[in-house]
Amino acid sequence: MECQIGVISGDGIGPEIVTEAKKVLDQIGKKYGHLFHYTDILMGGCSIDATGVPLTDDAIAAAKASDAVLMGSIGGNTSTSPWYQLAPELRPEAGLLKLRKSLNLFANLRPAYLYEELKAACPLRDDIIGTGFDMMIMRELTGGLYFGARKTEEVDGVTTATDTLTYNENEIRRIAKRGFDIAMKRRKKVTSVDKANVLDSSRLWRKIVEEVAKDYPEVTYEHMLVDNCAMQLVKDPKQFDVILTENMFGDILSDEASMVTGSIGMLSSASLNDTKFGLYEPSGGSAPDIAGKGIANPIATILSAAMMLRYTFDLDKEADAIENAVKQVLKEGYRTIDIMPQAGESTEGIEQVGTAKMGDLIAERV
Amino acid sequence: MECQIGVISGDGIGPEIVTEAKKVLDQIGKKYGHLFHYTDILMGGCSIDATGVPLTDDAIAAAKASDAVLMGSIGGNTSTSPWYQLAPELRPEAGLLKLRKSLNLFANLRPAYLYEELKAACPLRDDIIGTGFDMMIMRELTGGLYFGARKTEEVDGVTTATDTLTYNENEIRRIAKRGFDIAMKRRKKVTSVDKANVLDSSRLWRKIVEEVAKDYPEVTYEHMLVDNCAMQLVKDPKQFDVILTENMFGDILSDEASMVTGSIGMLSSASLNDTKFGLYEPSGGSAPDIAGKGIANPIATILSAAMMLRYTFDLDKEADAIENAVKQVLKEGYRTIDIMPQAGESTEGIEQVGTAKMGDLIAERV
Ligand SMILES: CC(C)[C@H](C(=O)O)[C@@H](O)C(=O)O
Ligand SMILES: CC(C)[C@H](C(=O)O)[C@@H](O)C(=O)O
Numbered sequence: 001m002e003c004q005i006g007v008i009s010g011d012g013i014g015p016e017i018v019t020e021a022k023k024v025l026d027q028i029g030k031k032y033g034h035l036f037h038y039t040d041i042l043m044g045g046c047s048i049d050a051t052g053v054p055l056t057d058d059a060i061a062a063a064k065a066s067d068a069v070l071m072g073s074i075g076g077n078t079s080t081s082p083w084y085q086l087a088p089e090l091r092p093e094a095g096l097l098k099l100r101k102s103l104n105l106f107a108n109l110r111p112a113y114l115y116e117e118l119k120a121a122c123p124l125r126d127d128i129i130g131t132g133f134d135m136m137i138m139r140e141l142t143g144g145l146y147f148g149a150r151k152t153e154e155v156d157g158v159t160t161a162t163d164t165l166t167y168n169e170n171e172i173r174r175i176a177k178r179g180f181d182i183a184m185k186r187r188k189k190v191t192s193v194d195k196a197n198v199l200d201s202s203r204l205w206r207k208i209v210e211e212v213a214k215d216y217p218e219v220t221y222e223h224m225l226v227d228n229c230a231m232q233l234v235k236d237p238k239q240f241d242v243i244l245t246e247n248m249f250g251d252i253l254s255d256e257a258s259m260v261t262g263s264i265g266m267l268s269s270a271s272l273n274d275t276k277f278g279l280y281e282p283s284g285g286s287a288p289d290i291a292g293k294g295i296a297n298p299i300a301t302i303l304s305a306a307m308m309l310r311y312t313f314d315l316d317k318e319a320d321a322i323e324n325a326v327k328q329v330l331k332e333g334y335r336t337i338d339i340m341p342q343a344g345e346s347t348e349g350i351e352q353v354g355t356a357k358m359g360d361l362i363a364e365r366v
Numbered sequence: 367m368e369c370q371i372g373v374i375s376g377d378g379i380g381p382e383i384v385t386e387a388k389k390v391l392d393q394i395g396k397k398y399g400h401l402f403h404y405t406d407i408l409m410g411g412c413s414i415d416a417t418g419v420p421l422t423d424d425a426i427a428a429a430k431a432s433d434a435v436l437m438g439s440i441g442g443n444t445s446t447s448p449w450y451q452l453a454p455e456l457r458p459e460a461g462l463l464k465l466r467k468s469l470n471l472f473a474n475l476r477p478a479y480l481y482e483e484l485k486a487a488c489p490l491r492d493d494i495i496g497t498g499f500d501m502m503i504m505r506e507l508t509g510g511l512y513f514g515a516r517k518t519e520e521v522d523g524v525t526t527a528t529d530t531l532t533y534n535e536n537e538i539r540r541i542a543k544r545g546f547d548i549a550m551k552r553r554k555k556v557t558s559v560d561k562a563n564v565l566d567s568s569r570l571w572r573k574i575v576e577e578v579a580k581d582y583p584e585v586t587y588e589h590m591l592v593d594n595c596a597m598q599l600v601k602d603p604k605q606f607d608v609i610l611t612e613n614m615f616g617d618i619l620s621d622e623a624s625m626v627t628g629s630i631g632m633l634s635s636a637s638l639n640d641t642k643f644g645l646y647e648p649s650g651g652s653a654p655d656i657a658g659k660g661i662a663n664p665i666a667t668i669l670s671a672a673m674m675l676r677y678t679f680d681l682d683k684e685a686d687a688i689e690n691a692v693k694q695v696l697k698e699g700y701r702t703i704d705i706m707p708q709a710g711e712s713t714e715g716i717e718q719v720g721t722a723k724m725g726d727l728i729a730e731r732v
Pocket of ligand 1: 093593
């Protein structure tokens, strides 16, 4: 198979971790007879430096011309980087928001998974972890407060700022379907999260989710208020299979869930539209403090590449090979610094490795 | 001192826990020479049953005529209670929202505190708990998405729902001042939480907080994005002193923070306006499943009464007496069922008691 992959290396540790993901993909290509073509696409701070804006029309066109985009990370240190002196629509993140919207990437999948080998990094007690947890957050990504009308204006001499949260039934229906579809491939449970006791948009959300649920009689579903969900993620993460929610709630809850696993450097994500196209990126940020040191964890990006093989190219076997290789290196005791045993924990059989070495180890095992 | 206290017993466990708080207040009255007059006020499900609406104008007037209102909890089981068949504005919670707005209770204080004696209930690992944590969430309570214009309408035959998030500089300034004021009485650190990389309202929030901060040179302050804050509460709750944020973010984060302490049955809250008036209520809900069984934990309500003495009546000594009495009963080993040691934990010197007995024990010790 020939695959056209747009590559957004981005800022901070982005270029380092993307290099390792390409290394693993190329090994997959060799082994399974695929050809991966890469086109570099500028986005974020590096694009601002080169072009003055975080995402040019050419960059959008290049992304559209690709089958999928693999991304590292964008942005910098918000208090010291000059990018954050710019107007909001010129900052690195604005590039990402624009890309999501331009490509209609409405379905954001973020798995939050506890690795048996990394249990010690989980901030929760053993009795809460129990036999572990494995959730998929399905976040709506192109609607709600993020993309509603906004304005800042003087009202009777008083500065007033407004953002708008709008959803229509079609936007809700398509993401709800995605949520139930993925639940069918998992443990068949959907928790739909809203604030229906206060918001009109949440009441519509709930109504449409109920309609969609009728088409999935095998899936158990429930509604949960967002404040309660923020509690339940800490109290008992095991209860969740698929969490289905709107843009802003999904932003907050998916980050909380990823921290609850204790190993955000291991978590991938996919942003999908109605075609096979997808944008794949690690859940973590650009970590400017460790950029260029060769110590960043490339696994989340490598697993994002696996998601790309699975969702865009239907290469399930190849995706499995990557995921198994990751499990294998963990079992063999290799760790980047962020997932090293905590103080007091045994380090027997554990070896700390850098970014490139971790990429090599995984590539060797696919 | 003579104190006029409106009492909203409410639904579920509300009446039981409020009874114990009054018991403790009366004991304080005897000991320190104060007279507490109580006026019952209907709100929530019980008001719907009696009057058809969750809060009557008479009830609002009675609240306004009081120096302070002490509340238990309102609402029921959202899937089985008939209240949840009603239109949203007729449900129990609508009463609470209306009361907040009618009395201009814009400043919601929610302490999230780890009790040394209840460490075992904390869902976090010991190395994360460290020497414990003690935060105060200052949540804006009468603005934002909760009170913005909303509508559900057909747009080209498609049902569309909209909520509006508006803040003006004055609303932000007054809550920010409250946040910095309370930080001055604590560890002098404010974490202001927003989503300024996306929302106009958050950018205004950040700007005004920066202005207010200039008047508090002794207070260290920082801005944190809401998604990051949801992570940090799990990763390292010790870092926080005062968390200052808008209504919806505060709803989510304060519930997360209270769950992180592991003992939501111990956490009080205050909702204040520009006068000495306040509405005081436990952080937990109405727990309909255990209502009437005499096992609910009354401590959060008793501590809410202590907050009332402190904030509305300036009776600091008396508030201290209640807080110390609570610490004392914990030290002596008395526990309601929700804070009993976990499986595997030692129960030596621990005695399980019911709601009324817990009230007695605390009243005896004030
Ligand atoms: C960078 C930012 C705009 C973005 C978001 O909030 O969506 C990020 O936090 C994420 O979750 O992907
Ligand atoms: C009952 C509900 C409207 C309320 C809120 O969301 O404000 C509750 O969750 C709270 O936090 O006090």
